[in-house]
Amino acid sequence: MKIARLVFLGTVALLFLPPSGFPQSPFYQGKTITIIHGRDPGGSGDIRVRAVVPFLQKYVPGNPTIVNEYMPGGGGRKAANHIYGAARPDGLTIGNVGGGVVASAVLGEAGVQYNLERLIFIGSPYSATHYLFLTRREAGLRSLEKLRLHSGLRIGAQSVAHTNYNIGRIIAWLLGLKEPKFVTGYSVPERDVALLRGEIDAIATSYDAIARSPDWVEKGIVDFHVLVEIPKGDKLPSFAHLPEIETFTRSEKERKLLMMFRTLRLAGSPFIVPPGTPKERVEILKEAMRKTYQDPEFHREYKKLLGEEPTPLMPEANEKAIRELPRDPETVELFKKFAGPGPLPSR
Secondary structure (H helix, E strand, O other): OHHHHHHHHHHHHHHOOOOOOOOOOOOOOOOEEEEEEOOOOOOHHHHHHHHHHHHHHHHOOOOOEEEEEEOOOHHHHHHHHHHHHOOOOOOOEEEEOOHHHHHHHHOOOOOOOOOOOOOEEOOEOOOOEEEEEEEEHHHOOOOHHHHHHOEOOEEEOOOOOOHHHHHHHHHHHHHOOEOOEEEOOOOHHHHHHHHHHOOOOEEEEEHHHHHOOHHHHHOOOEEEEEEEEEOOOOOOHHHOOOOEHHHHOOOHHHHHHHHHHHHHHOOOOOEEEOOOOOHHHHHHHHHHHHHHHHOHHHHHHHHHHHOOOOOOEOHHHHHHHHHOOOOOHHHHHHHHHHHOOOOOOOO
């Protein structure tokens, strides 16, 4: 009887094992994760993601293959719309978008088909950053005085509502530039080539883009005019001599505008997952992000590629930053004028 009972119990146990009779493999083993970029390849956002990818692959159980696809358009809105409404919520598609995607939703911009409250945010490789406003040396605008006397400065950017576009317009407004013209439609490499060829005169760009082009500083190819600190007070030693943009504000309204830009930018360049993705797969991806951002080797690789330390937002902090964004109606309406295609407002 004992032998028969043991055989029975063993048979029952086998019924509850996977078909192979062995423990199941991790879900991601043998799978491919696709990262949809809301940008063209070659810029800072692309390089940040590429710094993350080997570590994400390392820390996701099953070590899936990870591939990159690019879906530029609308300052990242096209990619965010795709992740929100078209991508399968199976944990195999992740988006990475710039802070402009967050700004566009907060500002109620046209073309936003995603809901920030339903998108799943799983972390950002950086939050703190610095923006610099610069002109090509051949334009002869070596001082702020000359810059302000010049009329029709051509300022290049990726697209309307892109972060670089928004801050470029805010800087031009606060500096009181005469009739600046905003030229869009570039990838980052195309924008930089256009600057050097004289097709545009100026750009607002993050510090890591400058770090990747040391000749611009070493050979005096460009002139730097102002700095934007995010968060405010986060100094950049190599450009400590430049005035910070807030010194040009005249009112509380203008300071609130800058505060909104800084807060939106602190949302970083978030990774996003479609609504409805199974919770256990979301948690796998979040935990892989946590481990990535805590890995000293990731910090070394990021600095090697981008010229600065990462300032990652863990998934929980990333979600909190998005949910708690300020939505002051007066400031939102003012900000919308800078994120749109129309003329700059009067001061």
